[in-house]
Amino acid sequence: MDRMATRRIERTQESRRLLVAAAAELFAEKGYRQTSFIDIADKAGISRGSIPWHFGNKLGLLEAVVDDQLQTVLTGFPSSPGELPGDSLDQVMSFIRLPATRLFITLLAEVVEVDSPIREHYARLHAALRQTVRARIPAEALPPGTTPEAFTVLLVGAIIGVHAQWRVAPEAVDLEAVRAAIRALLPAGLRQP
C-alpha cells in the first residue's frame, strides 16, 4: 500500500474514532433522541456527511458507541472461568468508577419508554455483560437451587445498582466496603483462596 492510501485509511479510522467519542459524550449528556448528527459532527470537528458513510444511520452509530463502551468495561473482567474472586473482583468493581458508565444510565431512561427504538441495542449491552460474567461462573461452585443464570443476573444487577447509588451520592457508598461484602458473600467455590 502506498503512503497516501495508508494515510487515507488512518484518517478514516481516526474520524470514525472521533465520531464515536463525540457521540458517546453527547448521548451521555443529552440522551440519544436529543442528539443530532449536527451536534456530533460539530463536536468531533468532522463533516456531518461522513456519519452515514461510517455508520449507516443513527442506530448504527449508537451500536458503535455501545460496542466501544462495552469493550472498555469488559477489559476490567477476568478472562478465565472461576476467576471472579480476588484481584479480578477489584477490576470488576473498578468499572463502577468509569465516566463512561454514566451513558448507560442516560440510555436506560430512554429504553424504558414505550416503543423505544434503542431497546434491542441496549438489551444486547446487558446480555453481553451477563454472558461475560456467566462464562466465568463454574456451576458447581453455586449453592443448590441457584442457577448460574440467576446468579449472573444478581451479580450484574448488584454492580449496576451499586453504581446507581454511587452516582447519586458517592459519599453514601463505600465501594471498598461493598467489595469486601461481595467477597464475603460469594459461594466458597468463587471466593478468594
Add this chain to the structure above:
Amino acid sequence: MDRMATRRIERTQESRRLLVAAAAELFAEKGYRQTSFIDIADKAGISRGSIPWHFGNKLGLLEAVVDDQLQTVLTGFPSSPGELPGDSLDQVMSFIRLPATRLFITLLAEVVEVDSPIREHYARLHAALRQTVRARIPAEALPPGTTPEAFTVLLVGAIIGVHAQWRVAPEAVDLEAVRAAIRALLPAGLRQP
C-alpha cells in the same frame, strides 16, 4: 365540622392526590424537566393555579411524588429486624414489578446530569430505601469484614440492578430464580429457617 367544610377538605385532598398521580405518570414518561405545570394540571383535570397552592413549586411536587412512591415501595418491606428472609424477601422482590419503579429510572437519568436540581431529592429516595433495609439487618448475622451499611448498599443495589435488567429484557430475567439465588447467598442468620 359542618358538611360543607368536610367536603371542601375532601376535595382538596382528592385534588392533591390527583395532581401527585398525574405528575408521577408524566415524570416517568417525559422526565422531570420536560413536564410543565400545564401538562400536570391538564392530565389531573385540575386548575394549574392549585399546584403552587399545594406544593409551593415544582420541586415540592417532585418531593410529594417521591414520598408517595416510596410509601408504595416500602409497603413491600418487612417491618421487624431480622425479617428479610422467607416471605418478606418475596415482598421485597415483588417491588421490582411495580409500574411505579419506572419513574426511578427516568429520574435517575436526570440526576446524573451536572448540577441536577433534583439530585438531593433523589438521594433521599435511595437513602430511605437503605435506611429501611438497614434497620432490618442484624449486624451479628453478617460474615466478618462485612458492615451492615455495605451489605445494605449491596442488597438495595441488587434490587435496583435486577430491576433495570428486567425492565430492558423481561424474558432474560427469571425473577423467581433470582429470588432463590438471593435466598441461597444470604448469610445463615438472615436465611429462611
